[in-house]
Amino acid sequence: MTETIRTGSLRGIMMRGPGLPATLPFYEDMWGLRLAHQTDDCALLRGTGEEAFLYGLKEGPVFGIEYVHFAMPDRAAMDALHAQCLARGAIVLGKPAEFGDWAGGYGFEILDPDNRRLRFRTDALRHDEETEWAKPRKVSHVVLNSPDMEGTQEFYEHVLGFRVSDYSADQMVFLRCNTDHHSIALVRGNYASVNHVAFEMPTLDEFMRGIGRMKQKGHVPSWGPGRHGPGNNPFAYFVSPSGFVIEFTSELQQINEDSHEAKVWSRTDPEAMDRWMTAGPPTPAQRAVMQGRPDPGFPELRAQALGAS
Ligand SMILES: [Fe+2]
Missing domain, CATH: 3.10.180.10 (2,3-Dihydroxybiphenyl 1,2-Dioxygenase, domain 1)
Known part of the structure; x- marks a missing residue:
């Protein structure tokens, strides 16, 4: 078998559920995250690290996961992972492309065996790191x-x-x-x-x-x-x-x-x-x-x- 391409890292997760965006103050005032971006049906929270957002609160029909969010080191690795997903029988939701959302960058999505969406993204928006004490990184x-x-x-x-x-x-x-x-x-x-x-x-x-x-x-x-x-x-x-x-x-x-x-x-x-x-x-x-x-x-x-x- 050819060498297996490895997922780069975990970026975070987008959750979904009825009324979820309204729980934003809990994450800001108590959990220690900060609002990074907001749309009509979604709030994105960042930590003190470079990552565009760690946790998303999206309005949705059920309490669960909108997508689990992973990084790849670069576009070549992204394309290679995409080819591997196709070759190894994953449900692949389209070709690698530019993301039109706020965090931007390039990547694709697949489904895992439980029909969870997994999003792979490289070249995303990055923040400057902060040094606030006792806040999630x-x-x-x-x-x-x-x-x-x-x-x-x-x-x-x-x-x-x-x-x-x-x-x-x-x-x-x-x-x-x-x-x-x-x-x-x-x-x-x-x-x-x-x-x-x-x-x-x-x-x-x-x-x-x-x-x-x-x-x-x-x-x-x-x-x-x-x-x-x-x-x-x-x-x-x-x-x-x-x-x-x-x-x-x-x-x-x-x-x-x-x-x-x-x-x-x-x-x-x-x-x-x-x-x-x-x-x-x-x-x-x-x-x-x-x-x-x-x-x-x-x-x-x-x-x-x-x-x-
Ligand atoms: Fe744990």
């Missing part, structure tokens, strides 16, 4: 619930060049596209949905201060703070006003490709899952909110793509 990772965890994992590995960093028992797989331990993780679920989206704080001190900012404004973590086993990252989970789970994290493990070996983490050893032993296991309510609401994705785009080919 980037989206660290997106965790997805899938009714076919193994099939979806195979897709992310084979079509998009992700590699397995670790497993949590037979319930979860952590996938990397660069040195970050995971940019995407998959959880075995009864249906497709979003499990959570994690925002990276630059330091552990800022991670704690972010939790403090939330707490002072009346939002305690629904789970955490604690430190995960797989990825070794501190975590504090909150529930957004629209019922999505969001996380502050920091210090995610960086992977050395030459020496890293994926392992299966036990779920029966409490200290392996909760390294500081501060968080305890997730409550039934936490599990329920992380299971999320069924997200049909975009089956109509799959039908269109198949009809056109």
Whole structure:
């Protein structure tokens, strides 16, 4: 087999749902993001890094994902990834082209096996980095619930060049596209949905201060703070006003490709899952909110793509 082109990095995510743009003040006043751009039906929020936007709030018919947003290093890599997606049987939604939206740049979209839209973009608008303390810098990772965890994992590995960093028992797989331990993780679920989206704080001190900012404004973590086993990252989970789970994290493990070996983490050893032993296991309510609401994705785009080919 020819060498697999790897996805460059995770840019962020565009969420959709009824009334979602109206939840903007929560993300500005409490979560620590800033409005980057706004249209009639959508608000785009940036962090302190260069990325045009980390998180989008788009009006939509269901609570779920509008698209997961990835970067490629340049146009040649974008074209190569597009060719790989076609060759390896992905549902590809058109050729690479200029994006006409605010963030601009060049790229294309595909559907994953759960009909999630994935957008790949290069040459996007970039901000100057800021040095505001205790504000999210980037989206660290997106965790997805899938009714076919193994099939979806195979897709992310084979079509998009992700590699397995670790497993949590037979319930979860952590996938990397660069040195970050995971940019995407998959959880075995009864249906497709979003499990959570994690925002990276630059330091552990800022991670704690972010939790403090939330707490002072009346939002305690629904789970955490604690430190995960797989990825070794501190975590504090909150529930957004629209019922999505969001996380502050920091210090995610960086992977050395030459020496890293994926392992299966036990779920029966409490200290392996909760390294500081501060968080305890997730409550039934936490599990329920992380299971999320069924997200049909975009089956109509799959039908269109198949009809056109
Ligand atoms: Fe996470």
